Amino acid sequence: MTRAFDGIRVLDLSNRLSGAYASRMYGDFGAEVILAERLGGHALRASPVLHAYANWNKQSVKLQDTSELLKFIDSSDVIITDEINQSDPIISTVNERKRPETVYLSITPHGLDGNLAGINGNNLTACARTGFSYINVYENEPPLQLPNNLTGYIAGVAGFIISSAVLHSRRFTGIGDTIDLSEVESLAVACHPWGIQAIFENRGWSRGVLGGQPRGFPRPLWQARDGLINFGIGDFRNWTESMNLMGLKEFAHDEDLIPDLARHGNPKIAEVTAAAAGSVLDKDREELFHGLSKLRSICGIVRDMSDVYSCEHLKEREFFRYTKVNGQRVKFPGPPARLFPLEWNVRSPAPGLHEHEGRVDLERKTVAVNSGPKREPSSEGPLSGIRILTFAHAWSGPFATELLGLLGAEVVQIEAPHRADVWRRTGNRVPEGVRNEDVLQHPLNTQGLYNSANLNKRALTLDMSRKEGRDIFWRLVPHFNVLLENFTPQIMGKWGITLESLEEMRPGIVFASLSAYGATGPYSEYPGNGGTTEPMSGLSSIHGYEGDIGMNTGGMIPDPISGYFTVASIMSALHAKELTGKGQRIEGSMLEAMATVVGDALGEFQTTGLIPRPLGNRHPRIAPHNVYPTKEEDEWVAISIEDEEVWSKVAKFIGVDKDSKFINMANRKLNENRLDEVISEWTQLLRAENVENVINEVGGCAARVVPLYELYTKPDPNLLSRGFLSCVSHPESGTNILPLDPGNLAT
DSSP states (O other), X not given: OBOTTTTOEEEEOOOSHHHHHHHHXXXXXXXXXXXXXXXXXXXXXXXXXXXXXXXXXOEXXXXXOHHHHHHHHHTOSEEEEOOSOTTSHHHHHHXXXXXXXXXXXXXXXXXXXXXXXXXXXXXHHHHHHHTHHHHSOOTTSOOOOOOTTHHHHHHHHHHHHHHHHHHHHHHHHSOOEEEEEEHHHHHHXXXXXXXXXXXXXXXXXXXTTTTTOOTTOOSSEEEETTEEEEEOGGGOSSHHHHHHHTTOGGGTTOTTTSSGXXXXXXXXXXXXXXXXXXXXXXXXXXXXXXXXHHTTOOEEEOOOHHHHHTOHHHHHTTOEEEEEETTEEEEEEOOSEEEESBOOOXXXXXXXXXXXXXXXXXXXXXXXOOSSOOOOOOTTOTTTTOEEEEXXXXXXXXXXXXXXXXXXXXXXXXXXXXXXXXXXXSOSSOOGGGOOTTSOOOGGXXXXXXXXXXXXXXXXXXXXXXXXXXXXXHHHGGGOSEEEEOSOTHHHHHTTOOHHHHHHHSTTOEEEEEESSOSSSTTTTOOOXXXXXXXXXXXXXXXXXXXXXOOOOTTOTHHHHHHHHHHHHHHHHHHHHHHHOOOEEEEEEHHHHHHHTTHHHHHHHHHHSOOOOOOTTOOSSOSSEEEEEOSSTTOEEEEEOOOXXXXXXXXXXXXXXXOGGGSSHHHHHHTHHHHHHHHHHHHTTSOHHHHHHHHHHTTOEEEEOOOHHHHTTTTOHHHHTTTOEEEEEETXXXXXXXXOOSEEEOO
C-alpha cells in the first residue's frame, strides 16, 4: 500500500469546516497534518461530532508564539488557512514568511480579492449567492438552503484538489503557489448547468431540476406505502416489465414509450408520472427499489441516517470507519472511493486540545523535488502535461474531467458513434436562445447542459463494439496518464480494460471508474444517477423545509460532489505514482461520495439517538439564520448573525435592542419564531440589496437570493470581478457566460 503524501507536512491554521476538511483529506492520504490552534481551540470543537469527523489524522499544537509559528511555516510543505480578515497577525505572518516552494491554500467565503473580499459568509449565504436557494423550492414557498455543512465539505475538497495539483507541479518545478479559493465559487459550479440550459432555451427563468413545482407534486419523490421513492422514468430499461411492476399496465405496451430514446420530450411521460403517484401508494419501497433495479430501471429510496447506518451494501463494501466522539465509538463514512494500491486510512482520532504540544519536529526540512532537471511552471495550469483519456458521460464524470482540464490537463473524450452523450440529447432541436441561421448548427452540439460541463476538452468517436475501435483505443493508451470512465461496472471488463492490461501499455497509469454504487456489493449491478443516489445516501432525509420528511435538492448535486471526490482521488493517485512508479486503481461510488458529505449527520444519529431531519433555513445553534422577504415581489435576503456584538448593532436597526427575548443566542433560539417575524417586518420595508449591505457592513452574514437564470444573464459583478465568470465562445452555440474553476492562482 502507498501513502500519496508520505513525507509531506501540512500546517492547518483553519478555524472553519472548509479549511479543516481540506487538511483532513491530506491526512487521510498519509500527510503529517499539524493543527495549530489558538488558546480557545478550533471552532469545530463546539460540535464534538464535527470535530471528530473533520479533524482526525491531525496533531494539535498551541498557536501563541510568533517564533514557533515561523518554524512551523518553514517546516511545512502546504499551509491552509480560512481566515477572512487578511490583516489578522497570523495571516500576515504567513504571507511574509512563506517561501517560493510553499503551497499556500486560502479558503474564504468570497475569495481574497473582488468586491466581496473580507465579507463574512456561510452555507446559507453561499446558497443564496449561487442560485441554489432559488432552485431548492416548492412553488410559492421561501428559497431554501442546502444542509448546513454542505458548502464546507464542497469547498474543502475543492481546496484539496487545487492545492494538491500545485503540489504535484512542485515535484517537477520546485515552485509552489498561493491558491485563493472561494466557497461561493466552489458551490456555484455544482448547479450552473441548469441555468445555462434555460438560457439556451430562452426560457427567461430556471428553477433547476425541481422546477419550483407545487408541494405534493409527484416528482422527483413519490410517496410509497412506507416512505419516499425516486424514479428515473425517462431512462427506464425493460419498459413493459417495469410498468407492470409499478402497477401501470396501461402504459406497459405503449409503442411511443418503449424505446428510451423516444421518451425525452414526450408529453406522455407526464401522464406516467401522474399515474405513478396513485399506483405506488400501496407498494413497499424496498421491493420496488430492488425489483426495478434488477430490471435496469433507475430508482432510489429516501433513507434516513438509521437506514444508512445499517445499509447492507455499504457494510459489504467495508465502507465505514470508526473513531471516538467523547469516548464513544462512532461509525463514520470512509473513503469516497476504493483505492489500490493507494492507501486511505483513519490513523488517529481527532486530537485533544494542544495534545501534541512540544512533540512536533520544528527543524524538519520540506520535501525536495523529483530528481532530474527542473521544468518551468506552465501558464496552462498546474496539471499541464497530464493527459486524460475519458469515456465519461452525463455530468459526474464530465464534471471531473472539466475540472482537470481547467487545471491545465489535456482531456480527450471518447463517445460512441451510435449513442451520443445523454446530455447532448436533452433536446431534439437547436435551442431557441442560441439558434442562428447564419451558422451550421446541430442539436447534439448546442445543448446547454452538455456545453456547460465540457469545457477544455477534445472529443472523438470510437465504436468499442468493433475490433477496429478497440485497436484505436489501445493505440491511444500509451499517450495518457489517466483513464476515467463512469459506465456501469461491467462494461470495461467486457472490453478487456483492467489496470493490468492498461499497465502493459502504459506503466504507471491511473485508472479511475465512477458508478452509482461501485463495482462490488449487492447493488453493484443496479443503475443509478444523481436523482437516486441523493436519497439513497441520506442527504434527501436532511434536506428540505423544517418539519418535512425530506426532499431532493434542485441541482442533481450528487454528480458534482462525486465528480469532486473522483478528482481528489485522481490527484492523490498521481502523487502515489510519482512515489512508486506503479499504476493506481480508483473504483468510485456516487453513493459513497454522497455519504461522505452527510458524515456529521450520521455521527449525530449515533451520539444522540435522534434521527436528523430537515432544518429548512435554520441552524442548530445560530439565530437569526433564515431567508426573509423584502420590499420587492419574490425578492429574498439571507441573514445569519452569530457574533453577539454584531447582533447588538442589528438589533438597534430593527428596534429590538431592549427586548430580553433576543438578548443572547440562547434566548434567540428559544424565541426563534418570533425573532423571524420581527426581522421579516423590518426586511419588507427595504430592498434586498439594502438589507445585505447593512448587515455585512457591521460584520454579519447577508446575501440577496439570486435567481439562477439571472446569475448568468446579468452577471454578478462580485463573480465577474474575480474572473470566475467568463465569456466562452462556441462555434455553434455562440458566446455565453460560464463559470470556470473556483480557485485563483497567484502566478
